[in-house]
Amino acid sequence: MKLTSIGIEEIRDIARGAAILGCGGGGDPEIGRLMAEAAIEELGPVTIVDPQDIADDSFILASAMMGAPTVVIEKIPRGTEPLAAFRRIEKELGKSADAVCSMECGGLNSTIPILVAAQTRLPLLDGDGMGRAFPELQMETFSVYGVPGTPACVVDEDGNTVICEASSDVEMEWLLRGVTIRMGGAAYLAHYPMSGADFKRTAVRNTLTLAFELGRAVRVARAGQNDPVKAVGQTFHGTVYGDVTELFRGKVFDVQRETRRGFALGKATVNGADEFDGSILTISFQNENLVAWRDGKAVATVPDLIIFLDPETGEAIPTERLRYGQRAAILCVAAPPIMTSLESLAVWGPLAFGYTGLDYWSIRIARTSLVSKLS
């Protein structure tokens, strides 16, 4: 069922589901949830529009936060920054937006566009540009399929505003990341101005509904004492995403971390339990989970969604909270076709994250054919 509006009830489920789509990263949606809740309480529910129902000539802007989630939990936003950035781009381009969209359905950035939609009373589009969480602004289906990210605008709590015109979306990322540091480590952003036709063509569709359904499935499964992990897996059926594989169940055995250039890199090793007894799964992460190896053989790789869940509660386990002894169920969800084209994989395939010798399609086919053989 498509989500048609977001009230207080829906937003908690969306936040829970967005944490799952964060693939271990993306930041805790909690602060965004609290702000969006307050805005909805004051201004009323947010209308959700399916991408197919938006006019081709309508004007759309993507709203987001960029920077360190650790800063956001301490220097909570004023609450008006994303709106100010949004209005500034409207002014820059001399036209009013007809709808708000999300650039990233996983983690904190799932909730910022809800806040802006409530404040502007504009509809929010049911789709995004990542289909999960990714670390950089050019890692967007919008960008991959030719929608330029700029003009973009970042704003801080004091109203300081920087407008960015850039020669490429990689350049936009590079420049705005620097501004974000000057703004105190977190800044709020409007970017990817585009038409309704562009959005239809380039967005990962219905990911807001998906986040909501995921959050609700977990809540309902828990209340009915059903397996929330199975419930999460089943929720992806009938969406734009591909096969869901229960990669593994077991206990986190070892976590190694290191830091490079603002990325929390690391490796987690999981010892199998139940049907996976005797097996070992190793996951490599860089803020988000990127590659999984079972007994030394790669079984999943970015951009497919590698999701750690608490098997009891069905809640997502972020990479920064992985630790020894934790029980985990690990799902892999095949990314939607729009994220697995050659031009997409050039931006976020294994090689783009520095993994040489891993071929996305070989790994995916080996994994999913194994699943169909079993079932």
Next chain:
Amino acid sequence: MSYRLGIDVGGTMTDAVILDTADNVVSKVKVPNSSDIVSGIQTAITHVLQTSGLPPQRISLAMLGTTQVTNAIIERRGLSRVLAMRIGAPATTGVKPLASWPDDLATWGRAHSVILRGGHEFDGRLIAPLDELAVAEACRKVRGTVDAVAVTGVFSPVSAQHEERAAAIIQEELGDVPTSLSHQIGSIGLLERENATILNAMVIQVAKRVVQTFSAAIRNSGISAALFLAQNDGTLMELDYAQQYPILTVASGPTNSMRGAAYLTGLTDAVVIDIGGTSTDVGILVRGFPRESAVAVEVGDVRTNFRMPDLVSLGLGGGSIVRETARGITIGPDSVGYKIITEGQVFGGHTLTFTDVAVSQGRGPLGDPGVLTLDEAFAQQAYQIAVNRIVDAIAQIKTNALPIPLIAVGGGSFTLPDALPEASHIVRPLHYEVANAIGAAMAQVSGRVDKIYNMEGRKRDEVLAEAEAAARAEAEAAGAAPDSLVLVDVEELPLSYLPGNATRIRLTVAGTLRAWEELKAES
């Protein structure tokens, strides 16, 4: 020779111990709580002094661990009216203070809240200068209608300047209304730290009464010792400080058990399991101290982030009721509690408890195993279910797969088998049943730092040394003997999605109380 007295007021029992300068246990008692806490503490003191044969004057230090502050929050009892002052505008107004509090608690505190200009960035730059006039005005508005003030500044763990300046203005405006400053209480994470600070302000009156009660019970017993309260991280606070920061006592119970277990066994790195009548706490000692929790901990349904021991708690204890249901065997969470000695089947009662199951499996000796009529297969299965839950909890609390010793304390710890997976061996120390009172009597003091440092262009060692110096200064201010201080914990967490080398460093040092070192030197 001088002595010290450790008291732990638990859910059902008050324990008291006397230790000598060489840390030997001179005497110990366990008495059931009465409805009147003063008389309970006084009874325990009278008994423990009698058993020791010592005159009261020989007690030089007395330490108390108590759950009274926690209970006040959970039961919403005797709480103060608070002005919640946040310094951070124009940032932070997107989420108001008390936003996600349960209604009954927010209302109970009748909290007023205000967000003023000021606060810092992660790297210590100003968000805005402190709006001093607004601080004064906020105070004037609530004069006579609040009992306490809670001040929380953005990135105050990085720079406490604005919180301290606000406190000075509050004092000028409102006189001696107690003021809680967030940088003294919690770490990075504004809402959680603010919540902890508001809770702290709410329980200040309760804490005052606890301190008065404790002092009265001590004086009435003829003891003229220096008094301390045990805090969450297993170290002590002077009474003055404890009255200012009572929220820091809310988890002292399990921590005291862990510190007691460390002392009783001499082990510094071990898992500690404290099995009581109703519940079991599993924690881990790292360099002699309980490891701190890295995630938000809820107190009375409010998310907080102050220093709490990392614990896995199970609703499983010696008195837990065992049942056979359609979904299989269940053990707990309900318990017969201290009535185990009349209601448990091995004691001739009619309720099947975890104690009975354990005794049937050869644990004990306790009660009369002969009266048990348990089906052996059922008993084995029930026992295994309980043991599996305990093993899971141990696995969760460990940091790696290496086998580590397990220290078993608490009245229900006899139920454990002789060996467990995940544990290299099980240590059952003498005096295990009063480990918490012993933990309270360990004269330890700590200091800590939780800040974001810019590592760019600096040597890592140099930054760590700076952090350690700050933690040492705090410990010394709290009464630690400088030479006794050792580094107990250091954690470096780089800020993700932010290039550059901003790194959050959490560092704790701990040592012995200066006053105790001096007494030892004298004797």
